[in-house]
Amino acid sequence: MTTQRSHRLDSADWFGKTCAGLVLGFSLAVAVSGLCAWLTPGGIAGGNGKIQFVMWLIAPLWAGVLCFVFLFRDSRRAWLWLGGANLVACGLLAGVRGLLG
């Protein structure tokens, strides 16, 4: 999705990509952790253990996005794709909160 056969990846845009990974990677991780909090067994009132587990989820999700953000062809694409993923995840979270909350 991010690279075409003809295009060669380079490191020129590292700063923009890193920022996209840090900022949008974090918000995406929080949104996905929220979906897990609402949709996995026990739901939003799953107890103290689940609250902690859901918090822990942020670390692998955030770090995962940050690790692979450099595969985007440039920082504009990184911001757009991750921004889109954020919109979807946050929209789902808002919907789930509205339905189940």
Add this chain to the structure above:
Amino acid sequence: MKIRNDVIKVYKDVHIWVGILSGLMLFIAFYAGAITMFEKPLERWATPPSSLAAPPPLARAEVLLQAVLAEHPQAAKNYLIVVEPTVDAPARVIWREPGKSRRQFTEFGASFADDGSLQVEKLRKAPVAQLVDTLHQLVGLPFPDALARPIMGAVALLYAVALVSGLIIFLPTLAKDLLAMRIGHNIKRLWMDVHNALGVVSLPFHVVMALTCVVFAFHDEFYDVQGAVVYEQGVPWQRETPPGPPTPDARPLPAVELLRLAHAQQPGFDVFNFSFKQAGGQLEASITGLDTRYGTRARTYASTHLNPYTGEIDPHDLPGQMDPWDTAVNTFFMLHFGSFGGNPVRWLYLLLGLAGALLFYTGNLLWIESRRRKQRADGVPEQTRSARVLGSLTVGVSLGCVVGISATLAATKWLPQRVDNLAAWHEGIYYALFVAAVAWAFVRGAPRAAVELLRLAALLTLLIPLSSLAGVWGIGGAWHHPGIGCVIDLTALAAVPVFLVIAGYTARRMRVGHADSVWAQPASSQPLPPSGRGPASALQE
């Protein structure tokens, strides 16, 4: 596995930069963390003998407690009854008075003197093990927690990126290069093989460390954000209300009875102590101990609520009896702390920690090797300034951490007789040595400083068992607790020849290794042209 060249090139750049930014801080975190695997034995080894009389039997704990409360009523707020007193908890009854911050306490212990009068001592738990742990947690930074912790979190994120990028670079040649050790004239190839083997073999350990550290650094912030956007009204923590007394005039059970009931309910759970808190006119109790069949989220114990009036244990905080979510979280902690499987796993984690330190050290060496200006027909070129600076920094920071920790540990048995603020002295000694080592590495240049600092590390580490030996003979206020603590002295003793051997190799490389290297003897002090190296070996690179 096939990965496109341009992807590899990008991740090589990423790997090099995150490595350079985080490598030295990670070295300190791993070296200090390896030692922290034995924080509790180290603390006991480092704690001076108590002046209290031998603890009365557990059956007399309540008598002692009443005597304490009569003279020190504030003790009722927060006290312990210790089942098995140890060097670091040397009294049957211990109470805690709040210190400056929420987590700081001053601990007092009590016993009966021979004439039956009450003895009270401010406990002198040694702070040096905590210093090593703090260096580990804050990646060696001398800043307040509020500043150092987010930096540690950033380092952990860089570390995660370094692991993934390193793996991506190595994947295409993994099958061919894994565990290959090409020992020869091509030093860069050799260090590369060492670096790759260490990284791949201990990758799961490193992934655990990187991700848990992100959480350890940022959990408060994560909860705050989730409280705002995930949950309806903040994080819905369930407060546990302790059961009150069954009847208004009920009295707490004596410790002997609590212990008997604990063993009946939780066979296999080795009880260390019962702790009590007075809150809202009601007594709350918890039980602390360890069932070695299970890993724990605290490093050396597990703790849960106990009804002091009935002796009933609430098992849902005990490993093996938690709900599945709690069990998963318990496992995350356990995998970071190596708090499962007892001492064999602790030793394994110690080795993995040292291997991790070596991974970051070799990473920096590779950076230097790949920027080496090669020897040409017209002579030995000057190495780049950046390579010399990174060489000095790598040697100064890594060995500065090593000599600093050895020095502050060696001082442990001499300080309590002489100074009051032990924690400040231990910190001062560590950072004085650390800063001096870094400065020395820049003044002397990496190769000479490496040899000298390694010899200093050997000397200072030798002083650790010598101090204990002085304690055996009762010299200068030093002490030695008989028993298992001697393993610490023996480990330090075993490290001495290791430092000397590495120093020997470094000195040899300085004399007879490649002249076109930051590790060669500086040109001004070279008496003879370097031997052991001809045009043939230059061609191999």
